[in-house]
Amino acid sequence: MAAAAGSTIPSHIKGWVYSEYGKASDVLKLDPNVPIPEVKEDQVLIKVIAAALNPVDSMRMIGYFKVNDTIPTVPGYDVAGVVVKVGSQVNNFKEGYEVYGDINEEGHEFPKKVGTLAEYIAAEERVLALKPKNMSFVEAASLPLAIETAYEGLERAGLSAGQSILVLGVTGGVGTLVIQLATHVFGASKIAATSSTGKLDFLKSLGVDLPMDYCKVKYEDLPEKFDVVYDAVGRLTGQ
Structure with missing residues (x-):
């Protein structure tokens, strides 16, 4: 105090x-x-x-x-x-x-x-x-607004222990918290995430199992399927 x-x-x-x-x-x-x-x-x-x-x-x-x-x-x-x-x-x-x-x-x-x-x-x-x-x-x-957004998104998606998740645009505030919450709170079994080339090591440090360079890999073409896809980028009409 x-x-x-x-x-x-x-x-x-x-x-x-x-x-x-x-x-x-x-x-x-x-x-x-x-x-x-x-x-x-x-x-x-x-x-x-x-x-x-x-x-x-x-x-x-x-x-x-x-x-x-x-x-x-x-x-x-x-x-x-x-x-x-x-x-x-x-x-x-x-x-x-x-x-x-x-x-x-x-x-x-x-x-x-x-x-x-x-x-x-x-x-x-x-x-x-x-x-x-x-x-x-x-x-x-x-922390407050970013972690509220990250947590509520995972709740709405219904992520549960043992499921896999793909996070798009992970290196922003919400995305980095999604990774940590998915790992330590929701118990995800596997985490994949996209970022630019220079941030792949950062993804690994967060605990991402499958870091992907979105400049080289299209996540839509991945043969692997995920239980949850979390888009931490998104766009709003009118911006």
């Missing part, structure tokens, strides 16, 4: 804000005067130490969710930081606790107006966990 991040909580904070839709490089601006989020009874206020960017942040900024998004807004889903204030209904966290999590429970339908690319953010107790002591804030912030 770390010491609380200072006794004085400001009324306004710095945050990365977009006030129109477009490419992040064009619309994302640092705003030194963002109102600090109100802390509800079931929430904690977190001093942000590290935050992660995910594809969904870019999608929001280009207007993919504009029906449910309101601007100006601060993007960001994943966070790691220190609790500096707790709501009256919070039971598991106290000031000074180091926590991490994905602050958006319904990230497509109801994304928070002040996301994690700010100095402080408010989040419900139920979406947070204590940061492991052997993990840095940066490492912790990189």
Whole structure:
């Protein structure tokens, strides 16, 4: 447990804000005067130490969710930081606790107006966990949304112990976590994966049994069949 991040909580904070839709490089601006989020009874206020960017942040900024998004807004889903204030209904966290999590429970339908690319953010107790002591804030912030995606995908696919899996595009955040979850949690018997030539050794280090260079091998032509195929690349209409 770390010491609380200072006794004085400001009324306004710095945050990365977009006030129109477009490419992040064009619309994302640092705003030194963002109102600090109100802390509800079931929430904690977190001093942000590290935050992660995910594809969904870019999608929001280009207007993919504009029906449910309101601007100006601060993007960001994943966070790691220190609790500096707790709501009256919070039971598991106290000031000074180091926590991490994905602050958006319904990230497509109801994304928070002040996301994690700010100095402080408010989040419900139920979406947070204590940061492991052997993990840095940066490492912790990189996990939540990616591991949620990886785990839910394996659950939906019904991967079970003893089955084989082929993972496409494994060297991104979701793909690398799919490999580790498939091995250590779901008990896959054999793992194949695709990547570029320079990353084949990395696949082996993750425990991939059959690493394939997608520039040289077409997985569609493989004589071997797999119980599950997990596409960690994918495409969205309209991008």
